[in-house]
Amino acid sequence: MLHIEKLTKAFGPNTAVDAVNIQVEESRMIGVIGRSGAGKSTLLRMINRLTDATSGVIHFEGREITALRGPDKRAWQSECAMIFQQFNLVPRMDVVSNVLHGTLNRRSTLATMFNIYPSADIHRAIAILDRLGIADHAPKRAEALSGGQQQRVAIARALMQDPKIVLADEPIASLDPMNAQLVMQDLRRIHEEDGRTVIANLHTLDTARRYCDRVIGMREGRVVFDGTPEQLTTGVARDIYGADASFSEDSTSTSIETLDRGLTRAVREAEAAV
Numbered sequence: 515m516l517h518i519e520k521l522t523k524a525f526g527p528n529t530a531v532d533a534v535n536i537q538v539e540e541s542r543m544i545g546v547i548g549r550s551g552a553g554k555s556t557l558l559r560m561i562n563r564l565t566d567a568t569s570g571v572i573h574f575e576g577r578e579i580t581a582l583r584g585p586d587k588r589a590w591q592s593e594c595a596m597i598f599q600q601f602n603l604v605p606r607m608d609v610v611s612n613v614l615h616g617t618l619n620r621r622s623t624l625a626t627m628f629n630i631y632p633s634a635d636i637h638r639a640i641a642i643l644d645r646l647g648i649a650d651h652a653p654k655r656a657e658a659l660s661g662g663q664q665q666r667v668a669i670a671r672a673l674m675q676d677p678k679i680v681l682a683d684e685p686i687a688s689l690d691p692m693n694a695q696l697v698m699q700d701l702r703r704i705h706e707e708d709g710r711t712v713i714a715n716l717h718t719l720d721t722a723r724r725y726c727d728r729v730i731g732m733r734e735g736r737v738v739f740d741g742t743p744e745q746l747t748t749g750v751a752r753d754i755y756g757a758d759a760s761f762s763e764d765s766t767s768t769s770i771e772t773l774d775r776g777l778t779r780a781v782r783e784a785e786a787a788v
């Protein structure tokens with residue numbers, strides 16, 4: 515499905531991503547881990563074509579993604595949605611309009627200028643917000659929502675594109691543990707229920723272990739681990755993070771494991787009721 519071969523990105527003398535090979539044969543939820551500067555964001559940005567590769571190729575379902583130009587490149591960018599740490603919503607715009615922005619690639623400039631959307635799109639946007647438990651917030655300005663709610667709006671915007679792949683760059687790094695868990699559960703659901711491939715850069719080991727089927731460890735631009743959560747032992751983690759003997763799992767760990775399901779459900783219901 516997704517084939518990445520010898521993908522490389524150099525910024526001057528600095529090689530951010532160094533001859534990376536990744537094969538994804540069927541829909542998966544993949545976590546990418548590694549310390550800051552390992553090349554995780556650059557890798558996702560090349561997959562989405564926000565950044566051009568220096569060399570190497572990406573194929574997706576027979577298409578050479580790295581060679582796409584103009585409208586073909588934009589079509590790929592809507593098939594391959596991106597979610598960011600800082601949500602990237604329009605803060606003063608209402609939630610439903612932010613979600614409708616996910617259809618921007620297929621709308622005319624005039625319709626965009628006057629903020630005109632087909633009613634079918636509006637209904638779909640509301641249905642997606644409802645699925646994520648935040649439909650009640652649809653008329654509010656995005657900036658009025660909590661971080662966790664804003665990230666779910668960003669997920670809704672991504673789903674509006676009906677993407678085959680969802681790329682998430684540190685989607686929970688700015689959230690408290692409880693909201694982090696809600697957002698990871700949403701990403702897991704859109705993988706399991708919709709069959710979409712999710713590739714998420716994650717800054718904590720336990721999140722990758724808990725939610726992903728496969729974990730890719732990057733160090734200095736290279737893939738140094740590619741396996742299951744079970745294979746990701748403390749020794750392997752120490753190697754990925756390049757840490758010395760003082761390395762402790764706690765240093766990359768949040769406490770989200772300790773929150774039980776009942777609590778999560780209570781929080782979601784309380785948030786939806788606001």
Ligand SMILES: Nc1ncnc2c1ncn2[C@@H]1O[C@H](COP(=O)(O)OP(=O)(O)O)[C@@H](O)[C@H]1O
Pocket residue numbers: 525528529530531548549550551552553554555556557
């Ligand atoms: N636009 C850029 N210009 C120059 N160097 C960059 C740019 N983006 C990233 N880098 C460098 O590439 C390396 C990998 O960065 P990045 O992909 O952001 O890593 P990560 O997401 O794992 O923290 C770092 O050394 C970073 O400084």
Ligand SMILES: [Mg+2]
Pocket residue numbers: 554555556683684715
């Ligand atoms: Mg990054």
